[in-house]
Amino acid sequence: MLTVITLSELYTARRSFAGTVGLVPTMGYLHEGHLSLIRRAKEECDHVIVSVFVNPTQFGPQEDLSRYPRDLDRDLSLMEPLGVDLVWSPTAESMYPQGYQTWVEVEAITRPLEGARRPGHFKGVTTIVAKLFNVVGPDVAYFGQKDAQQAAVIRRMARDLDFPVRIEVLPTVREPDGLAMSSRNAYLAPEDRRRAAALATALATVEREARAGSLRAGLEAGRGELAAAGIEPEYLEARDAERLDPVTELGDRAVLVAVAAQVGAARLIDNVLIRPRTARKP
Amino acid sequence: MLTVITLSELYTARRSFAGTVGLVPTMGYLHEGHLSLIRRAKEECDHVIVSVFVNPTQFGPQEDLSRYPRDLDRDLSLMEPLGVDLVWSPTAESMYPQGYQTWVEVEAITRPLEGARRPGHFKGVTTIVAKLFNVVGPDVAYFGQKDAQQAAVIRRMARDLDFPVRIEVLPTVREPDGLAMSSRNAYLAPEDRRRAAALATALATVEREARAGSLRAGLEAGRGELAAAGIEPEYLEARDAERLDPVTELGDRAVLVAVAAQVGAARLIDNVLIRPRTARKP
Numbered sequence: 009m010l011t012v013i014t015l016s017e018l019y020t021a022r023r024s025f026a027g028t029v030g031l032v033p034t035m036g037y038l039h040e041g042h043l044s045l046i047r048r049a050k051e052e053c054d055h056v057i058v059s060v061f062v063n064p065t066q067f068g069p070q071e072d073l074s075r076y077p078r079d080l081d082r083d084l085s086l087m088e089p090l091g092v093d094l095v096w097s098p099t100a101e102s103m104y105p106q107g108y109q110t111w112v113e114v115e116a117i118t119r120p121l122e123g124a125r126r127p128g129h130f131k132g133v134t135t136i137v138a139k140l141f142n143v144v145g146p147d148v149a150y151f152g153q154k155d156a157q158q159a160a161v162i163r164r165m166a167r168d169l170d171f172p173v174r175i176e177v178l179p180t181v182r183e184p185d186g187l188a189m190s191s192r193n194a195y196l197a198p199e200d201r202r203r204a205a206a207l208a209t210a211l212a213t214v215e216r217e218a219r220a221g222s223l224r225a226g227l228e229a230g231r232g233e234l235a236a237a238g239i240e241p242e243y244l245e246a247r248d249a250e251r252l253d254p255v256t257e258l259g260d261r262a263v264l265v266a267v268a269a270q271v272g273a274a275r276l277i278d279n280v281l282i283r284p285r286t287a288r289k290p
Numbered sequence: 291m292l293t294v295i296t297l298s299e300l301y302t303a304r305r306s307f308a309g310t311v312g313l314v315p316t317m318g319y320l321h322e323g324h325l326s327l328i329r330r331a332k333e334e335c336d337h338v339i340v341s342v343f344v345n346p347t348q349f350g351p352q353e354d355l356s357r358y359p360r361d362l363d364r365d366l367s368l369m370e371p372l373g374v375d376l377v378w379s380p381t382a383e384s385m386y387p388q389g390y391q392t393w394v395e396v397e398a399i400t401r402p403l404e405g406a407r408r409p410g411h412f413k414g415v416t417t418i419v420a421k422l423f424n425v426v427g428p429d430v431a432y433f434g435q436k437d438a439q440q441a442a443v444i445r446r447m448a449r450d451l452d453f454p455v456r457i458e459v460l461p462t463v464r465e466p467d468g469l470a471m472s473s474r475n476a477y478l479a480p481e482d483r484r485r486a487a488a489l490a491t492a493l494a495t496v497e498r499e500a501r502a503g504s505l506r507a508g509l510e511a512g513r514g515e516l517a518a519a520g521i522e523p524e525y526l527e528a529r530d531a532e533r534l535d536p537v538t539e540l541g542d543r544a545v546l547v548a549v550a551a552q553v554g555a556a557r558l559i560d561n562v563l564i565r566p567r568t569a570r571k572p
Contacts, residue, residue: 015452107533109397110416110450116391134392135451142452168392169417170297170424251389 009088011095018096018143025093027054031146031173033137036060036097037077037191038086041181045150046090048178057144058087060097065104066132072275077194096144103139112138112169114161117252121157121266122277125242133158134165141171149173154180154188156264156279160250180278182208188278200272206237207267210244211280214265218246218282223257227265234269242268242275249281260284291370293377300378300425307375309336313428313455315419318342318379319359319473320368323463327432328372330460339426340369342379347386348414354557359476378426385421394420394451396443399534403439403548404559407524415440416447423453431455436462436470438546438561442532462560464490470560482554488519489549492526493562496547500528500564505539509547516551524550524557531563542566 012018022029030049034042049056060083067073080097087095111131118130141149149166151159159177166175181189186208187201196204210230217226223246234241246255249262266279294300304311312331316324331338342365349355362379369377393413400412423431431448433441441459448457463471468490469483478486492512499508505528516523528537531544548561 107446108450109399110447111395111397112392112420112451113395114392138394139450139452142454145454164389165392168390168421169394170421172424172427 009084009092009095011084011097013097013099013102015098015102015143018094018098021094022057022144025055028147029053029055029057029144031140031144031149032056032058033140033149033151034058034060034083035062035076035191036083037079037194038083039181039189039191039193041152041154041189043086043090044181045152045178046087046092048176049148049150050091052176053148055093056091057094057096057146058092059140059144060095061100061103061136063103063132063136064100065135066129068126068128071126072192072195075195077191103136111135112165114164114168117157117164118161120247120252120254121243121245122268123157125268130158130161134161137162138165138169138171141166141173146173148176150176150178152180153177153281154190154278156249156266156281157252160252160264163250186212188276190274190276192274192276195272195274197272200274203237203239204271204274204276206234206239207269207271207276207278210234211265211267211278214244214246215280215282218258218263218265219285223255223263230265230267234267239269239271242270258282258284291366291374291377293366293379295379295381295384297380297384297425300376300380303376304339304426307337310429311335311337311339311426313422313426313431314338314340315422315431315433316340316342316365317344317358317473318365319361319476320365321463321471321473321475323434323436323471325368325372326463327434327460328369328374330458331430331432332373334458335430337375338373339376339378339428340374341422341426342377343382343385343418345385345414345418346382347417348411350408350410353408354474354477357477359473385418393417394447396446396450399439399446400443402529402534402536403525403527404550405439407550412440412443416443419444420447420451420453423448423455428455430458432458432460434462435459435563436472436560438531438548438563439534442534442546445532468494470558472556472558474556474558477554477556479554482556485519485521486553486556486558488516488521489551489553489558489560492516493547493549493560496526496528497562497564500540500545500547501567505537505545512547512549516549521551521553524552540564540566 030053185205214226214230249264312335467487496508496512531546
């Protein structure tokens with residue numbers, strides 16, 4: 009496993025790879041969610057490149073950029089046994105040099121949910137992902153369903169701008185009590201960590217009630233469970249999983265139910281994707 | 291020479307090219323300026339792809355999209371003898387399908403000159419060029435110096451987003467009286483065509499006077515020549531050729547003197563690039 013920092017080292021290493029390349033873009037502080045992406049990339053591609061970059065342009069001025077957890081040595085020791093070929097950990101100065109002024113923006117689907125609470129967030133995400141695609145030239149790029157809106161936005165960007173990259177989105181990996189794995193879980197004090205499991209159980213309730221017949225009742229029940237855990241969500245909403253417009257009942261398209269909430273020192277997000285049941289053959 | 295329309299035909303043809311690929315993006319209605327780009331591409335690259343697409347998103351609502359001159363048969367007959375390998379002439383619907391919502395924007399250097407007069411123009415240009423780069427995957431892309439700000443904006447975009455494409459900008463090709471070749475020259479009535487030569491002669495005057503010691507006096511003399519030809523310019527300005535910030539005298543960086551004016555039925559642009567003289571060896 010080779011670890012490089014500069015663009016020129018990256019290009020040199022990249023040129024030595026024949027065959028297909030899978031890219032796993034990360035902000036480091038890896039958990040089982042990231043590792044599941046790496047394992048899948050390793051299964052599907054001849055070479056696996058992992059980028060580790062806490063991208064400053066996707067953090068708002070009041071957000072947690074400076075305290076975002078970082079531990080590259082730990083990350084490397086987690087990746088080494090998985091057969092990662094190349095880890096690229098660039099500096100912010102090399103990604104956004106003096107005079108930098110170009111941005112990639114996706115419009116409608118970045119507006120609700122996270123986009124409404126984190127102005128500029130997705131502009132930072134789509135810009136850095138476009139750059140990573142151009143630098144690395146992967147055949148496939150792997151993202152987690154935990155960041156469901158991000159996944160939809162990146163799929164949309166890749167399709168709209170004709171990036172020659174297949175986007176793979178893999179299921180959220182969870183702790184035993186259901187909490188979605190996230191680098192930000194490190195911010196949680198023990199009592200908040202216990203309460204945080206209510207996010208996942210509330211989402212499970214929404215799905216169950218929605219499938220039983222009422223999405224509206226499901227959302228209400230979910231809000232009740234969050235309130236019982238002392239969690240006031242920023243949003244708990246049901247939207248079309250691709251177009252992200254609001255939906256009021258299940259239909260013939262996948263529905264995303266997404267939640268965001270401040271739990272103690274951590275702002276957490278989670279979601280459940282409710283796929284339409286395949287109709288039985290007559 | 292193969293001519294294709296759909297993305298899938300383009301991808302199939304592209305995959306058959308081994309070696310380097312040069313891309314010449316055009317809006318068709320080719321003139322000697324375009325042909326000079328194609329000839330250079332043919333010299334430098336193993337394969338040459340020319341795109342012909344009147345990109346709707348770079349035209350403002352009051353602009354000349356609907357009457358922009360188009361003649362693909364004529365374009366093909368001009369390209370055939372030059373050894374173009376592939377002509378790609380996509381439809382607007384395939385480039386901007388239903389639900390399209392992603393844009394590439396360059397900030398500071400798109401604001402003055404054309405950007406100030408044509409809101410949204412460069413957003414359309416950078417978006418379509420990013421798409422062309424992703425679809426075609428060229429090693430080199432060729433642009434004309436006639437659209438000087440466009441060239442600077444595309445260079446900036448390619449550098450900022452790390453596109454693995456070399457940008458080549460070739461000199462403006464001119465009619466015998468100096469008028470810069472442009473597809474829009476077709477709009478000129480004979481009397482306007484005669485007057486239009488004043489754009490190039492005024493720019494030559496600016497350069498001569500500037501090199502003689504005063505850029506300010508040069509711009510004043512240039513404005514006088516335009517007025518004598520009955521041309522009221524939208525702008526005649528001197529700017530740093532790369533950063534596009536205003537300059538008042540020549541220095542150690544290239545200076546762009548750019549002009550835009552409505553001449554009869556045509557809105558024309560032209561420019562001169564004043565490179566610093568290399569110091570003599572002592």
